[in-house]
Amino acid sequence: MTDDYLVELQDIHKVFTTRHLLPVDEETRKRRLFKKRDVYAANNVSFGIRRGEVFGLLGPNGAGKTTMVKMISGLVRPDKGQALVDGLNVDKKRKQVLRKVGVVLEGTRTSIWPLTPLENLIYYGMLKDVRGKLLRQRAHDLLDFIGLKDKKNVQVRRLSRGQKQKLAICIALIADPQVLLLDEPSTGLDVQSSRAIKDRIMEMTRDHGRCVLVTTHDMHVAQELCDHIGIINHGKLIACKPTEALLDVFSEQVFVFRTDKAPTVAPFAEIPGVVRADLEQGMDGPALVVHLVPELEARSAALYAVTRQLEHADVRLRAIAQRQQNLENVFLRLTAESDLAESQ
Amino acid sequence: MSFFLVMKAEIVRSFIIMRRYWFRTLTGMFIGYGMLMVLIAGFIYSRPEMEEGLNRFDDPTAATNFVLGFIIGMFAFGVVGMFTQGLQGMAATGVLEQLCMSPHGLAVNFMAQTVVGAVTSIISSGIMVFAVTWSVGGMLHWDTIPILVLLTLTFFNLVGFGFMVGGLVLVFKQVGQVAIILRMGLFALAVFAREEILDQPWPLALMLHLLPITDATICLKYVLIKNQTMTVMGPDGETIEVFRSLFLYPPFYWLIASCVLWTFIGLTVFRFMEDYSRSKGTLGSY
Numbered sequence: 001m002t003d004d005y006l007v008e009l010q011d012i013h014k015v016f017t018t019r020h021l022l023p024v025d026e027e028t029r030k031r032r033l034f035k036k037r038d039v040y041a042a043n044n045v046s047f048g049i050r051r052g053e054v055f056g057l058l059g060p061n062g063a064g065k066t067t068m069v070k071m072i073s074g075l076v077r078p079d080k081g082q083a084l085v086d087g088l089n090v091d092k093k094r095k096q097v098l099r100k101v102g103v104v105l106e107g108t109r110t111s112i113w114p115l116t117p118l119e120n121l122i123y124y125g126m127l128k129d130v131r132g133k134l135l136r137q138r139a140h141d142l143l144d145f146i147g148l149k150d151k152k153n154v155q156v157r158r159l160s161r162g163q164k165q166k167l168a169i170c171i172a173l174i175a176d177p178q179v180l181l182l183d184e185p186s187t188g189l190d191v192q193s194s195r196a197i198k199d200r201i202m203e204m205t206r207d208h209g210r211c212v213l214v215t216t217h218d219m220h221v222a223q224e225l226c227d228h229i230g231i232i233n234h235g236k237l238i239a240c241k242p243t244e245a246l247l248d249v250f251s252e253q254v255f256v257f258r259t260d261k262a263p264t265v266a267p268f269a270e271i272p273g274v275v276r277a278d279l280e281q282g283m284d285g286p287a288l289v290v291h292l293v294p295e296l297e298a299r300s301a302a303l304y305a306v307t308r309q310l311e312h313a314d315v316r317l318r319a320i321a322q323r324q325q326n327l328e329n330v331f332l333r334l335t336a337e338s339d340l341a342e343s344q
Numbered sequence: 345m346s347f348f349l350v351m352k353a354e355i356v357r358s359f360i361i362m363r364r365y366w367f368r369t370l371t372g373m374f375i376g377y378g379m380l381m382v383l384i385a386g387f388i389y390s391r392p393e394m395e396e397g398l399n400r401f402d403d404p405t406a407a408t409n410f411v412l413g414f415i416i417g418m419f420a421f422g423v424v425g426m427f428t429q430g431l432q433g434m435a436a437t438g439v440l441e442q443l444c445m446s447p448h449g450l451a452v453n454f455m456a457q458t459v460v461g462a463v464t465s466i467i468s469s470g471i472m473v474f475a476v477t478w479s480v481g482g483m484l485h486w487d488t489i490p491i492l493v494l495l496t497l498t499f500f501n502l503v504g505f506g507f508m509v510g511g512l513v514l515v516f517k518q519v520g521q522v523a524i525i526l527r528m529g530l531f532a533l534a535v536f537a538r539e540e541i542l543d544q545p546w547p548l549a550l551m552l553h554l555l556p557i558t559d560a561t562i563c564l565k566y567v568l569i570k571n572q573t574m575t576v577m578g579p580d581g582e583t584i585e586v587f588r589s590l591f592l593y594p595p596f597y598w599l600i601a602s603c604v605l606w607t608f609i610g611l612t613v614f615r616f617m618e619d620y621s622r623s624k625g626t627l628g629s630y
């Protein structure tokens with residue numbers, strides 16, 4: 001354990017048990033009154049977030065991202081293991097921990113609707129022990145920054161969804177927290193605002209030694225914003241690496257050969273140095289997609305062999321392109337692999 | 345200390361809301377007044393013997409008694425409601441999650457909210473009590489210190505109970521519906537509570553004492569209506585009225601006991617339920 005981790009999760013387990021009343025079980029067709037189901041929301045999860053780092057938590061719906069956020073903010077207690085914020089156990093030192101974290105939970109209904117954004121910020125600021133001039137100043141600054149300047153004195157009930165989300169972000173920032181937990185913060189935000197918020201988050205973390213945990217379904221945001229990415233599926237952390245390293249996980253090179261007609265794929269897969277070969281139907285005709293090993297010698301030989309094979313198959317070659325590996329592909333492959341492993 | 349910080353935030357908030365919805369606040373009071381007057385008229389004239397009804401109308405204490413009971417009942421209904429309806433409402437709006445994440449803890453936040461809510465409701469119902477008793481020609485006796493002490497005790501009596509019900513609602517959201525029945529029960533108890541109902545076999549009397557509003561109402565009526573006088577037997581078998589301070593009045597001590605009991609039960613249950621709900625993962629959500 002290094003002490004520069006601001007947030008640390010150690011061997012966290014969380015199982016949610018739901019019981020529902022069933023006259024007949026759909027799967028087994030047996031009569032039963034209660035059906036008990038266990039859902040893993042966290043299965044032996046450990047990771048840490050350093051000061052000055054933005055950590056992205058990705059995963060399909062129901063993977064356990066929100067649960068993770070709630071465990072760090074003390075709303076859910078882990079069954080086993082512990083969550084630490086600045087070295088303090090969230091469950092035992094909850095009051096101290098809560099002074100250090102700001103949270104945006106999913107959904108927009110965190111603000112008090114009959115109050116205006118300014119009044120909301122003052123109220124929540126007071127609950128977090130920010131007072132007086134500082135509080136007013138900060139409330140105004142935050143609202144100006146996030147683009148709610150002309151809505152300061154309009155009741156929240158009259159704001160749009162995105163504006164409410166912006167207010168929720170301001171509420172999380174009002175006490176100037178060291179740890180910011182954002183659960184799907186960009187839902188409903190326009191391009192300019194999400195960019196502004198992204199910049200602000202970067203600045204906050206880099207320059208002031210804060211740290212941020214953000215969950216999102218937007219791979220572009222994650223790739224751009226996060227220094228470190230964890231992917232979680234069925235409560236299991238299946239990857240946790242710096243963003244660069246994660247993009248290199250499937251480090252084989254992907255090349256696309258656009259042709260005029262579709263060649264048979266099988267011979268290409270047998271070429272040494274080719275990991276995989278697929279046929280894709282593009283807008284402008286068929287394309288052969290081959291994944292090659294990363295070593296230069298083998299790759300070079302394979303590339304020559306592929307072109308020769310294409311020529312041999314009497315296929316005209318329109319273009320050759322290298323496909324950039326992006327987070328979305330990595331994410332899809334990793335989750336698919338873990339689903340497969342799960343089902344076996 | 346932290347309690348007062350939260351209090352301040354709550355005062356600011358409820359003041360803003362009251363000012364913003366001043367029309368609703370005012371009409372609420374007028375409607376309350378109107379309803380009470382109608383109820384009193386109904387209460388008095390619905391008696392089959394019209395004559396007796398008329399007699400009763402000549403005796404303003406009966407009406408005053410009823411009004412006061414009614415208002416204490418409303419108060420009890422409201423305070424406990426802040427824990428049940430209020431909690432459900434906040435869960436539905438997501439504000440509850442924010443309160444759970446406040447460093448002061450949910451219980452302190454709740455306490456502050458109810459104190460502020462109770463003070464506002466005491467002020468507005470105080471105005472109503474005086475308006476109504478004045479309209480029916482009754483008289484209330486004012487004695488500042490006993491009344492303040494009583495109001496505080498009554499409040500904690502109810503808050504303890506409220507915390508217990510609130511804790512249950514935190515885990516079993518459906519309890520909210522059952523809680524309405526409990527609140528109605530409290531309301532009825534406040535309307536009918538008077539010294540005489542304690543003349544029961546002791547198990548029943550003990551139960552009445554243990555319920556959260558009985559002694560509070562009896563004490564309040566003792567001060568406000570009876571002006572702290574007791575009817576005692578004179579040496580020659582005649583009845584005489586003597587002044588006996590609230591602090592020498594037995595139900596007052598029952599009230600203190602009941603306060604201690606309910607505050608203890610309430611906070612224990614609430615803590616336990618908050619914990620349980622945290623491990624079930626439903627804290628703050630609906």
Ligand SMILES: Nc1ncnc2c1ncn2[C@@H]1O[C@H](COP(=O)(O)OP(=O)(O)OP(=O)(O)O)[C@@H](O)[C@H]1O
Nearest residue numbers: 016039041060061062063064065066067624625626
């Ligand atoms: N209080 C609860 N009781 C029972 N099951 C729960 C509870 N909270 C969450 N779950 C279950 O735990 C799993 C993880 O939920 P969680 O909300 O953490 O997912 P998520 O990763 O945030 O998904 P999404 O991307 O849809 O927001 C889900 O299968 C969910 O049904």
Ligand SMILES: [Mg+2]
Nearest residue numbers: 065066106183
């Ligand atoms: Mg979620």
